[in-house]
Amino acid sequence: MTKPPYPRGWTAGSQVTGPAVAAGYARNVNLDNGNSNWNDQDNHNQALAVRASECETVSFAALHRAYHAARGGKKPSAEQLAFEANRLDELLDLQDDLSAHTWHPGAPTCFIVTDPKHRQIHAPPFADRVVHHLVVPMLERIYERTFIHDSYSNRRGKGTHAAVRRLQQFVRQVDSGQGGGYYLQLDIANFFNSIHRPTLWRLLKPRMERARLPQWAQRATHALLNWPLERTGVRWACTPAQREAVPPHKRLENAPSGRGIAIGNFSSQFFANVYLDRLDQYIKHVLKVPRYLRYVDDFVLVHKDRAQLQEWLLRIQEFLQTELLLELKADRRLRPLRDGIDFLGYIVRPTHTVVRRRVVSHCRAKLRQFQRHADFSHSALERLRSVWSSYAGHFTHARCWRLCGRLHSSFPWLARALNPKDPL
Numbered sequence: 001m002t003k004p005p006y007p008r009g010w011t012a013g014s015q016v017t018g019p020a021v022a023a024g025y026a027r028n029v030n031l032d033n034g035n036s037n038w039n040d041q042d043n044h045n046q047a048l049a050v051r052a053s054e055c056e057t058v059s060f061a062a063l064h065r066a067y068h069a070a071r072g073g074k075k076p077s078a079e080q081l082a083f084e085a086n087r088l089d090e091l092l093d094l095q096d097d098l099s100a101h102t103w104h105p106g107a108p109t110c111f112i113v114t115d116p117k118h119r120q121i122h123a124p125p126f127a128d129r130v131v132h133h134l135v136v137p138m139l140e141r142i143y144e145r146t147f148i149h150d151s152y153s154n155r156r157g158k159g160t161h162a163a164v165r166r167l168q169q170f171v172r173q174v175d176s177g178q179g180g181g182y183y184l185q186l187d188i189a190n191f192f193n194s195i196h197r198p199t200l201w202r203l204l205k206p207r208m209e210r211a212r213l214p215q216w217a218q219r220a221t222h223a224l225l226n227w228p229l230e231r232t233g234v235r236w237a238c239t240p241a242q243r244e245a246v247p248p249h250k251r252l253e254n255a256p257s258g259r260g261i262a263i264g265n266f267s268s269q270f271f272a273n274v275y276l277d278r279l280d281q282y283i284k285h286v287l288k289v290p291r292y293l294r295y296v297d298d299f300v301l302v303h304k305d306r307a308q309l310q311e312w313l314l315r316i317q318e319f320l321q322t323e324l325l326l327e328l329k330a331d332r333r334l335r336p337l338r339d340g341i342d343f344l345g346y347i348v349r350p351t352h353t354v355v356r357r358r359v360v361s362h363c364r365a366k367l368r369q370f371q372r373h374a375d376f377s378h379s380a381l382e383r384l385r386s387v388w389s390s391y392a393g394h395f396t397h398a399r400c401w402r403l404c405g406r407l408h409s410s411f412p413w414l415a416r417a418l419n420p421k422d423p424l
Helices: 019-023 060-071 078-085 087-099 126-146 160-175 197-210 215-226 240-245 266-286 306-324 357-373 378-395 401-410 414-418
Strands: 010-012 026-028 046-051 109-113 119-123 182-187 292-295 298-303 333-336 341-343 346-348 353-355
Touching: 060 087, 060 126, 078 087, 078 126, 087 126, 087 215, 109 240, 126 197, 126 215, 126 266, 160 292, 160 298, 160 341, 160 346, 182 306, 182 341, 197 215, 197 266, 215 266, 266 292, 266 306, 298 306, 298 341, 306 333, 353 357, 357 378, 357 401, 378 401, 378 414, 401 414
Parallel strands: none
Antiparallel strands: 010 046, 026 046, 109 119, 182 298, 182 333, 292 298, 341 346, 346 353
């Protein structure tokens, strides 16, 4: 008997009923008797075809690779060490939960950072980080080729320094040594706490379906977006006073229903790019802005005509309100290029880039703190070298030789402290 072809993307699977029975896509689940019984509509043990993506299970090899990515070469936490002590069972449990579509996020640990301002960071459990590193690369393969070139946050080959170099290129193209041109710099108010999750899901769902992403990955993505903190709970790693220092509208637990994703999740960084990709596409392909770039929710437009930038501002504001349900911050900078653009820790001018004053002030404060304690132990010196290497890496992407000279003059012991072969 000739077997009727399956519909594309379908295979034999679990028992279902409906129009497909009449279409003839039924088979006997009892394969021990050798009877395929493809068109027997009266067989009480029949099973219908289901989409292949619904039958897929999570590859243990892929899960193991995600585990190594989640480790990330960082100093392990106690929670990570506990996971690793029982690694095989933990990964098998994750595999079972994801394959059965029953996985959901666990309780994050919330702590408060104060630099440059007080804000909450929600660190997910280590098992959740493994899931993030499993699912997000699958989503990136769908989206990366469609993101605009000048979106620079949390993408391979991009980053802050590439964004600053690109911005200076834009500035020089418009300025052309004539001292003209303007920039429009905008930022979204309370961005992560304002993301409308149902809107974000409507952006993600059709793309995942068209790409035939496995059902377990789609379900995990939905769980990442829609599993509320009230169900997981939060483990607080801060004092009540530290919690109160965060403005109420900046606290994720106070976000309106259906809004907000956690800062500190690997997945949240990607979701932010997906959400604002609508804005990127609108600015580049509808407004046709030639010189535009974005890093997270901070974006800059450069143009020779101030009136044109003003018009674009009004249209961008309307688009954000109607399509993404977002608001711009009140601080909207529409200024001449000669004033310099304060962007990602630098001041970008047509002729050169310098380090932002606040960054220099923080560096001096850390050096004074070290000098005040006069702790020249091996561990203290290692911490100092780590801090200095971070600032020095930032400085080298700007005009910095005078700045470094002034720092070494102000702290004459610094050169010796930074040289491990010449301890103090």
